[in-house]
Amino acid sequence: MKNTGTLKVTTPTDREIVLTRIFDAPRHLVFDAFTKPELLKRWFGPRGWSLVVCEVDLTVGGAFRFVLRGPDGRDLGMRGVYQEIVPPERSVHIESFDDYPGADSQVTAVFTEREGRTTLTATVLYPSREVRDAVIRSGMEHGAAESYDKLAELLALAA
Amino acid sequence: MQAHAPGLDATFAALADPTRRAILARLAAGEASVTELARPFNMSQPAISKHLRVLERAGLISTSRDAQRRPRRLEPRSLADANEWLERYRRLWEASFQRLDALLDELKTQQKRKRTKRGNRR
Numbered sequence: 135m136k137n138t139g140t141l142k143v144t145t146p147t148d149r150e151i152v153l154t155r156i157f158d159a160p161r162h163l164v165f166d167a168f169t170k171p172e173l174l175k176r177w178f179g180p181r182g183w184s185l186v187v188c189e190v191d192l193t194v195g196g197a198f199r200f201v202l203r204g205p206d207g208r209d210l211g212m213r214g215v216y217q218e219i220v221p222p223e224r225s226v227h228i229e230s231f232d233d234y235p236g237a238d239s240q241v242t243a244v245f246t247e248r249e250g251r252t253t254l255t256a257t258v259l260y261p262s263r264e265v266r267d268a269v270i271r272s273g274m275e276h277g278a279a280e281s282y283d284k285l286a287e288l289l290a291l292a293a
Numbered sequence: 294m295q296a297h298a299p300g301l302d303a304t305f306a307a308l309a310d311p312t313r314r315a316i317l318a319r320l321a322a323g324e325a326s327v328t329e330l331a332r333p334f335n336m337s338q339p340a341i342s343k344h345l346r347v348l349e350r351a352g353l354i355s356t357s358r359d360a361q362r363r364p365r366r367l368e369p370r371s372l373a374d375a376n377e378w379l380e381r382y383r384r385l386w387e388a389s390f391q392r393l394d395a396l397l398d399e400l401k402t403q404q405k406r407k408r409t410k411r412g413n414r415r
Binding site for chain 1: 301302305306308309379382383385386387388389390392393394395396397398400401404
């Protein structure tokens with residue numbers, strides 16, 4: 135599929151998670167999809183979950199509020215504040231989940247465009263390794279049991 | 294899952310260092326002694342031994358019972374746990390991004406149509 139797709143997830147330090155993904159679209163569209171509520175509602179969230187609340191004040195110091203509703207009717211709320219906005223190339227925000235009060239993480243999203251395609255690099259910085267690992271663990275509970283790839287892939291990913 | 298958590302914390306901490314990841318990559322090719330491991334890294338044996346202790350405590354490697362060389366070898370189980378964890382996190386987001394792919398295709402088509410319309414009016 136035109137060499138897009140295939141999200142990469144790495145843990146370059148013990149407080150970070152870095153997501154890298156190529157999209158087959160110019161970056162102003164990708165940036166819009168990450169910041170406009172009517173677009174976010176159409177893709178954001180794990181399979182089977184929907185974004186029932188999505189409010190975004192896209193200004194420096196502006197807040198956003200998301201509520202994801204799961205297939206079992208459970209709500210998962212998150213909120214945040216924008217610290218930097220440079221459309222369509224960069225945004226930095228602080229976010230936290232209602233379930234983890236005080237465990238704020240900082241998300242730096244960088245959008246680079248090449249030949250009509252956009253690479254997103256999102257770096258999530260957690261206050262501690264414990265918080266980061268707890269968040270990944272809770273994310274896993276929402277996902278279905280899936281097969282995992284071989285040792286070599288992790289080493290290639292981590293190297 | 295909860296019972297595995299302390300082990301996973303140690304695993305991720307051990308994996309956070311580039312030298313330790315390089316050591317694991319080397320051991321993926323086969324067991325090696327401390328001397329053999331120290332050579333490509335241009336590091337002293339005590340420095341390498343320190344990294345090896347962290348990896349061993351995290352359950353990522355073990356020491357074979359060959360009394361002379363005491364070669365280290367990879368313990369794939371613990372890496373597989375860490376891998377499984379990250380892989381599920383990855384799949385969670387990938388599902389979301391696949392919906393985004395479809396949305397972006399739609400937005401591109403809309404944009405093209407708008408441009409064509411504008412072109413026709415001229």
